[in-house]
Amino acid sequence: MESRKDNTIAVIPSYNEGRTIENIVRSIASMGISSLVIDDGSSDDTSSAALKGGAMVFRHEKNLGKGLAVREGIKYVLGKTNFEWMIILDGDGQHHVEDIPALMAATAGGQADFVIGNRMLQTKTMPFVRLCTNKFMSWVVSGMCKQDIPDTQCGTG
Numbered sequence: 001m002e003s004r005k006d007n008t009i010a011v012i013p014s015y016n017e018g019r020t021i022e023n024i025v026r027s028i029a030s031m032g033i034s035s036l037v038i039d040d041g042s043s044d045d046t047s048s049a050a051l052k053g054g055a056m057v058f059r060h061e062k063n064l065g066k067g068l069a070v071r072e073g074i075k076y077v078l079g080k081t082n083f084e085w086m087i088i089l090d091g092d093g094q095h096h097v098e099d100i101p102a103l104m105a106a107t108a109g110g111q112a113d114f115v116i117g118n119r120m121l122q123t124k125t126m127p128f129v130r131l132c133t134n135k136f137m138s139w140v141v142s143g144m145c146k147q148d149i150p151d152t153q154c155g156t157g
Contacts, residue, residue, distance in 0.1 A: 003085040003104040005032040013069035014091030018044035025053030027097040038069040
């Protein structure tokens, strides 16, 4: 099955992203795609900004980590909605909303089970610590999978 606007939702784990999340959610909504923001214990206005942008929001009272936030978002979508595709994006704007159509197009023909983006060709704006962590984790995961996965920390669809 292909990803379409009506069967795809953006899952956005967020921690203190009040300054960026509303615009991200609005940009996604302008494409006709729904959003679910998991506010992972933010101390700023992340939840209210996401709601203002039009997202559904889950809020943790305390920060539990990105992995748990992503897992809860996936669990919710699979168990409580009819969406068939998820696009996982960061709430800080590091993943470009304008790349969503390309991720969705990669599912054309119904042959893909998932699509992984790759930011490693343009790393100028990536913080050095994230770049190093990403390269190391991509090397580890690629070895485990016996397949090159250049950006294991990217959003997936």
